Amino acid sequence: MELKSAIFGAAALAVMAGTASAQEEIIFGISAATGSLQEQSASEFARRANEKLGDTAVVKVFDSSQLGKDKDMLQKIKLGTMHLTLPSSIMPEIAPEYAIFDLPFLVADRDHLARIDETFFKDVLVPAAEAQGYRPLAVWENGFRQITNNERPINTPADLEGLKIRTPNSSWRVAMFDEYGANPTPMAFSEVFVALQTGVIDGQENPLTNIVGGKLDEVQEYLSMSGHVYSPAYPTVGVAAFEKLDPEIQDVLTETAQEVALWAREQGESQDGALLEELKAGGMKVNTADRAAFVEASKPLYEKFATEVEGGQEMIDQVLSLADGEGS
Template sequence: MFKKLALTAITSVLFLTAAACGGGASNEGAAAQDVVKLRLGHITGETDAWHLGAMKFAELVKEKSNGTVEVEVFPSSTLGNDRDLIEGMQLGSVDFALVAGVLSNFHQPFSILELPYLFRDQTHLEKVLYGEVGTQLKQDLLDNAQIRGLEFWVRGPRELTSNRPIEKVEDLSGLKIRVPEIPASIAAWEAMGATPTPMAFGEVYSSLQTGVIDAQENPLAFIDSNKLLEVQKYVTMTNHVYGYVLLTMSDITFQKLSPEQQAAVQEAAKEATTFENNLVMEQEAALLQKFKDNGTTIIEVDPAPFMEKAKTVHGEFAAKFGQELYDSIVNVQ
C-alpha cells in the first residue's frame, strides 16, 4: 500500500511539473503573438528626411509601447503610390503613410494647401499647420475619409527642375512638367504657361529619362533622394509651394489598439515631428551646395511674375473648396 501511495505521489508531482512547464511555454507564445506589427508606407527614397523621420517614429513607437507595437517602414512606393496608400488605410490594409497633396482627392479642402504662392514663407506655413487651421483640417480628414492625421511634418519649398533653363515665367511656355494628381497644381501651372502632366511619382524618373516630360517640381531633399538630377540639368529656385507631409494612420488600425498603445503612437508622432522638421532645415543649405558641386546649374529668379500668374486661380479654388479656409490661411500673421 505504501509503495502504491508513493508512486501515486511521484506521478502527481511529475504531472504538475510538466503542466507548469507547458503553461510557461504557452504564455511565452501568447506574449509573442500580442506584439502588434504595423506597416508604414511612403513614396520617397531611403536618404530622404521622410524616411529618416519614419524610422525615428518606428523606433519611438516600439520604445513607448514597451515593445507591444512594432512599425515596419516601406519606402520608395513599395506599398504603392500616394493614392494606393490612402485607399489602403481606408481599407485597413495599410496602417500608416506619409502623404501630402493627394489627400485633396479624399478631402477636397486640402486642395487649397497646394496652391502655389499661398504661403508667404516657411514661418507662415508652420503657423498654419500647428495652429487652429491645421487642427481643424486633421479633424475634418478623420470625419470625412476615416484617415487619422497624426502630425504635420514640414518640407523644404518646392523648386523646379528641368532639361532646359527656366529664367523667367515666359520660359515655361510649352514645358511638359510632371505634377501630382492635384487639381490646384494642374491649374496653377497651366496659368503660368506650362503643360502640366499628372503622374504618379514612381513614374517620374523614367519619364524624365525618356523625354516623356521635360520637368518636375519638388523640394530639394526629394530631388536628391530620388536622384532626379541624373536626368535633369537645371534647378530653378521658384519657392512656389511651402509644403507639408502628413503622418497619417488608418482609423481602423487605431481603433484596434489599446488606449495605452494609442497614446504611445501619438506621443511618438509628436517627437518624430521635431526630429524630422529639424532635419529638413539642416539639409536645405547642404543640398544646394551639393547640387552646385556636382555641376547642376542653379537659377535664381524673381518670383513676382510667377506668383502673379499662379494667383489667378486662387479665387476659383477658394470659392470651390472653402473661402473661409482660404481667408483664414492668408490672414495668419
C-alpha cells in the same frame, strides 16, 4: 524528473511564442524614397514610438512605394490592411480644404507653417479628412518645391511654355502648371526617374530632399529655385482601423507624430543649404526664379480656390493672417 522538465520547457516556449505573436505590428507605408526627409521622419517616428511601445507593438516603415502608390496606401489604411501612410500633394483629392497648400507662395516660412499647424490644421483640416474616413495625426515637412528640367533655366512662367512637367496626382497642381503654360503630367513619384531618363517628361517639381533622395539630379540638368509651394506631409490613419487599436497604442502614435512634426521642420531647415550645395557639386545648373513674375501668374489660382472651395476666401484670409503672428 526529466519528463517534468521537458513538459515545463515546452510550456515555457509556448508562452514565449504566444507573447511574441501578440505584439501588434503597425505598418507604415510611404511613397518617398530612402534618404528623403519624409523617410527620415517616418524612421524617426518609428524609433521614438517603438521606444515607448516596448513589447506592446512595433512600428515598421516601408518606403519607396513598396506597399503601393499614395492612392493605394490611402485605401489600405481605410480598409485596415495597413495602419499609417504619409500623403502629401494627393490630400486635396481627399478633401478640397487641403488645396490651401497648393496656393503658390501662401506659406511664408516655417514659422508661419508652425502657426498654421497650431490652429488651421486642428480646426479645419483634421475634421475635413475625418469626414472622409481619414485622420491626419500631425503636419510633417515635405518642403518648399523647386523646378527641375532638361531644357533651360526657369526664370519666369513663360520659360515653362510647352514643357512636360511631372506633377503629383493632384488636380490643383495640374491647374497651377497649366496656368504657368507648362504641359503638366501627373505621375506617381516612383515612376519619375525613369520617365525623366527616357524623355517621357522634361522636368518635375519637388522639394530638394526628394530631388536628392530620388537621385533626380542624375537625369536633370537645370534646377530653378522657385519655392512656389510649401508641401506638408501628413502621417495619416484610417479612422475605423485606428480606433480598433489599443487606446495606449493610439495615444503613443498620436503623441509621437506630433513630436516629430517639430523635428521634421528643424531637419528641413538645416538640410536645405547642404542639399543645394550637393546638387550644385553634382553638376546641376542652378538659378533663382523671378518670384514676382510667378506671384502675378498665380492670382487665378487664388480666385479658383475662393470660388470652388466652400469658405475658400475665409480660409485664405485666415492663413495669411497667421503669416505675421496675427490670429494666433
